[in-house]
Amino acid sequence: MSFGQTFKALSDPVRREILTLLKQGKLSAGEIGSHFDMTGATISYHLSILKKADLVYESKYKNYVYYELNTSVVEELMVWLSDLKGGTQE
Amino acid sequence: MSFGQTFKALSDPVRREILTLLKQGKLSAGEIGSHFDMTGATISYHLSILKKADLVYESKYKNYVYYELNTSVVEELMVWLSDLKGGTQE
DNA sequence: TTGGTATTTAGAAATATTTCTAAATAGATA
DNA sequence: TATCTATTTAGAAATATTTCTAAATACCAA
Numbered sequence: 001m002s003f004g005q006t007f008k009a010l011s012d013p014v015r016r017e018i019l020t021l022l023k024q025g026k027l028s029a030g031e032i033g034s035h036f037d038m039t040g041a042t043i044s045y046h047l048s049i050l051k052k053a054d055l056v057y058e059s060k061y062k063n064y065v066y067y068e069l070n071t072s073v074v075e076e077l078m079v080w081l082s083d084l085k086g087g088t089q090e
Numbered sequence: 091m092s093f094g095q096t097f098k099a100l101s102d103p104v105r106r107e108i109l110t111l112l113k114q115g116k117l118s119a120g121e122i123g124s125h126f127d128m129t130g131a132t133i134s135y136h137l138s139i140l141k142k143a144d145l146v147y148e149s150k151y152k153n154y155v156y157y158e159l160n161t162s163v164v165e166e167l168m169v170w171l172s173d174l175k176g177g178t179q180e
Numbered sequence: 181t182t183g184g185t186a187t188t189t190a191g192a193a194a195t196a197t198t199t200c201t202a203a204a205t206a207g208a209t210a
Numbered sequence: 211t212a213t214c215t216a217t218t219t220a221g222a223a224a225t226a227t228t229t230c231t232a233a234a235t236a237c238c239a240a
Binding site: 098102104128129131132135136139150152153154 | 227228229230231232236237238
């Protein structure tokens with residue numbers, strides 16, 4: 001994981017919306033795609049960016065690929081931001 | 091402020107290092123530039139991105155332009171990330 | 181005013197990103 | 211096996227980003 005990669009992943013509105021959808025729980029690539037007016041190939045591209053940034057992980061069942069939020073990386077970002085702000089609890 | 095703009099600003103390593111330098115306090119554009127092996131024009135470009143993202147604000151004194159961290163936007167990002175993770179205090 | 185220092189703007193080149201269409205792969209079922 | 215559905219990969223086009231050099235602007239000081 002690199003902060004650059006993670007922040008870049010979060011800079012795109014489609015990817016932020018995918019992550020918001022995944023707050024609800026695991027979804028397949030197709031279910032995610034149905035929320036957007038884009039081709040499956042484009043959604044697959046965005047999912048690959050989120051995966052490389054470790055913001056999601058994937059699991060396979062039958063011929064579906066499911067994606068799920070990885071909250072631990074979100075926490076690492078919060079720590080970095082908190083440190084930037086100047087101290088953990090102020 | 092838009093989250094997209096702010097996350098994009100944070101995705102670049104030079105800009106993250108500038109913000110880290112500014113944890114110490116206010117610095118002029120030239121002082122910031124002296125920490126990098128880049129032209130002043132390039133530093134000015136990065137500062138403009140940080141300014142548009144509201145991550146820094148600037149003040150002028152004599153013929154210097156000083157930059158300072160704006161922590162309130164950092165807090166807004168933390169709130170967004172915290173919500174993504176699912177709840178404020180868990 | 182003239183010249184000096186600090187910073188930004190303009191324009192160009194190299195590279196990266198986002199999207200599409202078309203083709204490829206993976207796995208399920210008839 | 212043959213075929214269908216779900217998803218990813220490849221390649222291309224449009225756009226955005228990052229950096230530079232050169233020029234412009236801003237402000238101070240002699």
